[in-house]
Amino acid sequence: MVEQKRPPKSRGFYVKMKLLHKHGRPQQEKICFFRYYKWILWFSLSLYFFTSYLISNNPNGKPTSLHKTRLSNAKSSVVSRALFEPINVTAPEQAIGTPGLLKNLKVFVYDLPPKYNTDWLSNARCSSHLFASEVAIHRALLTSDVRTFDPYEADFFFVPVYVSCNFSTVNGFPAIGHARSLMASAVQLVSSEYPFWNRSRGSDHVFVASHDFGACFHTLEDVAIADGIPEFLKNSIILQTFGVQYKHPCQDAENVVIPPYVWPESIRNTLEKVPATGQRDIWVFFRGKMEVHPKNVSGRFYSKRVRTMIWRKFNGDRRFYVQRHRFAGYQSEIARSVFCLCPLGWAPWSPRLVESVALGCVPVIIADGIRLPFPSAVKWPEISLKVAEKDVGKLAKILEDVAATNLTTIQKNLWDPRNRGALLFNNQVQEGDATWQVLRALSEKLDRSYRSSRVSRELVTDT
Structure with a gap:
């Protein structure tokens, strides 16, 4: 810590000396009291600024262990603010922690470059139309109690890619022709720069596909069926609005049916x-x-x-x-x-x-x-x-x-x-709301988590 320079004598100090000179010894007790009060105030302010610095640099309230990854808490904080400021138009709700009901679930949120998510928020519709659950879930997870900044203690990994925010200039509807390439690029990034995708082949990674036929990425069913789900997503968990009770190529991956977004x-x-x-x-x-x-x-x-x-x-x-x-x-x-x-x-x-x-x-x-x-x-x-x-x-x-x-x-x-x-979906996770229901559904899929499976194997070995 850089040593602080002693502040120059203020006008208050000059006035005190004049009073002491004018009135003599009877003022000594007051001067002592003033000096004692000054040091108490100085100590309190120093403590305040020091604790504020610690809190602002560690939003999780505990040291972050990043090990071999290239993660940065400071960078995460910047992304979080960029995500919240344009779209958090309602009064913030109080997040409710329910670790028991969610089986102490831990989710790591990848800090992807903004071209995959927050850049799209320049269009206000991105966070308010019927496909906006991809934005809402990401936003809520950033401040959720289940979020962990240490990927090595995570059960699941959330990959925040917004694919429904590209609106057609012809009819104004979401155009998702770029969705496959954008998702593929995100998977390439996390699999090449972090070790977590490859160790589980993506089985504990979570994506949102909130449009008509989910991870088939097309608005017409016959074309969606012909295309199917991309191979690189078939081993992951898809949160999607599409769901039917019969076999369908567009739910040919582990999935959780979620509601469409309503503000x-x-x-x-x-x-x-x-x-x-x-x-x-x-x-x-x-x-x-x-x-x-x-x-x-x-x-x-x-x-x-x-x-x-x-x-x-x-x-x-x-x-x-x-x-x-x-x-x-x-x-x-x-x-x-x-x-x-x-x-x-x-x-x-x-x-x-x-x-x-x-x-x-x-x-x-x-x-x-x-x-x-x-x-x-x-x-x-x-x-x-x-x-x-x-x-x-x-x-x-x-x-x-x-x-x-x-x-x-x-x-x-x-x-x-x-x-x-x-x-x-609320700005912050509340017990029982849509994002909380997503987390509850994930807590029932812990067998897909590399970390949970490893812990289970170790317990069996020890016994």
């Missing part, structure tokens, strides 16, 4: 205006893309004709509020509705699943074989309805029967705030 603040704002348990004057609601003709301009059948059937069959039914055009305040319509239709689009999942549950509207899921997120936390059979795609023409009769029998029970289950919490 929590928008839900809170809507609930303040229209409470979930308030009056509902819309019986059946749907707003979204509905093709008048079943064949899309691409030559493919959009939504497997389901949305076209909804439009043709129920557009004239006054009990059905179906709209084909965008409306910024559509969440207020959901909050006023009894039933909310959640038909498949190109993929089986939809952000309406989250918005309906969060705003207390019974989701009517029309997507055969869909696998829903976090079934251990969200009791989907108790809070939603499933209607087969072939029965979409019978919707009115089906919903009439539910309204006459068990609608009240379904609504009571639906309004449990734990359901809403499990499907929303």
